[in-house]
Amino acid sequence: MARTLDVDRSTDDRALLDGARAGDPQAFREIVERHESAVAATVVGMLGRGDDADDVGQETFIRFFDALSEFRGEASVKTYLQKIAMNLSLNALKRQQRAAQRFVSIDDEALGVPELAMSSTDEHRAQRAQEAKELVHAALDRLPPKHRAVVVLRMIDGCSTREAAEALGVPEGTVLSRLARAMKQLQGLLAPAGAGRTIALEG
Amino acid sequence: MTNDVQDSEVASMLQAARADRFAPGFADRVMARVAARVAGRVEGRVEGRTAERGSAPMLRLERSLGRAFLWVAPLALAATLVLAVLNIRSTGSTSVDGVLGLPQVTLAAVYQLDSDVTASQ
Numbered sequence: 001m002a003r004t005l006d007v008d009r010s011t012d013d014r015a016l017l018d019g020a021r022a023g024d025p026q027a028f029r030e031i032v033e034r035h036e037s038a039v040a041a042t043v044v045g046m047l048g049r050g051d052d053a054d055d056v057g058q059e060t061f062i063r064f065f066d067a068l069s070e071f072r073g074e075a076s077v078k079t080y081l082q083k084i085a086m087n088l089s090l091n092a093l094k095r096q097q098r099a100a101q102r103f104v105s106i107d108d109e110a111l112g113v114p115e116l117a118m119s120s121t122d123e124h125r126a127q128r129a130q131e132a133k134e135l136v137h138a139a140l141d142r143l144p145p146k147h148r149a150v151v152v153l154r155m156i157d158g159c160s161t162r163e164a165a166e167a168l169g170v171p172e173g174t175v176l177s178r179l180a181r182a183m184k185q186l187q188g189l190l191a192p193a194g195a196g197r198t199i200a201l202e203g
Numbered sequence: 204m205t206n207d208v209q210d211s212e213v214a215s216m217l218q219a220a221r222a223d224r225f226a227p228g229f230a231d232r233v234m235a236r237v238a239a240r241v242a243g244r245v246e247g248r249v250e251g252r253t254a255e256r257g258s259a260p261m262l263r264l265e266r267s268l269g270r271a272f273l274w275v276a277p278l279a280l281a282a283t284l285v286l287a288v289l290n291i292r293s294t295g296s297t298s299v300d301g302v303l304g305l306p307q308v309t310l311a312a313v314y315q316l317d318s319d320v321t322a323s324q
Contacts, residue, residue: 015265018267019278023241025234025237025238027251028237029234032229032230032233033230036224036229036230037223037224037226037271040222040224040229041221041222041223043222044222044225045221045222046240053225054225054226054229057229057233058229058232058233058236061233061237062233062237062243063237065237065240103258109242113248124292129219132216132220133219136216136219137220138216155213155217155218156217156218156220156221157216158251181242183210183213186213186217187210187213188253190212190213190216199262
């Protein structure tokens with residue numbers, strides 16, 4: 001790594017890419033920090049919090065680093081990273097499922113979406129918000145990976161239907177039909193948790 | 204409660220559950236891996252060069268033979284063609300024997316040779 005770009009928040013992605021290609025570590029670091037949020041939303045949405053998500057997040061940026069010379073900029077850096085993150089997350093889910101099939105517990109079927117503990121006091125608001133997040137992730141875990149991917153891209157990452165279709169390599173109609181089915185399933189999973197959950201999440 | 208209301212409620216729950224960051228120090232962890240990768244590439248290039256230096260005499264011989272062949276092959280081909288033309292002219296035959304300048308072998312010539320050998324003994 002040789003040249004150093006004068007990097008700040010106003011430097012655009014194109015300049016950062018040029019810097020990173022020229023071997024400037026500060027430029028690539030800025031790319032990582034700038035897009036960590038988008039990648040985290042995708043990966044944690046797919047895998048939940050934990051070491052697996054962190055590993056997949058790191059691997060996403062490493063793959064991007066390796067592909068710097070080939071990245072032509074047809075898609076935005078964010079979209080490109082989301083696509084890598086989604087593919088790696090789906091692969092990680094497959095690995096997790098294969099591992100889970102080897103160690104199936106008879107209690108697993110009984111595990112559902114946890115009930116949200118009812119509490120209205122202010123000191124419990126943060127705890128309830130955290131519980132509500134866990135509730136959402138538990139509900140997402142119950143979705144088939146393909147449906148989960150669509151929900152994460154459209155509803156959490158805020159991608160358009162076209163962007164989600166591009167990232168997943170499926171037609172837009174497939175994205176819409178999977179999203180409709182997934183949302184219906186999520187309504188069923190999240191409804192029993194109680195009416196106070198929205199307030200808790202916003203807290 | 205209509206489906207739209209339920210949908211917007213689920214949508215707001217999903218939005219609120221959005222993860223904004225990985226565990227603290229994420230960028231440091233990525234950059235450490237990037238640095239290791241870059242170091243690995245440099246090491247790989249150095250190893251490649253060292254390997255090239257180790258096999259340098261063989262490579263030099265191979266390259267000089269290749270260069271020599273490029274000069275010698277057309278000359279050899281031209282010489283062969285000139286000789287073939289001269290042979291065809293002197294023998295008047297376009298057969299392989301004529302091209303190569305070999306004497307024509309007939310049954311009478313073979314018997315003649317045989318009798319010459321017997322007479323000399």
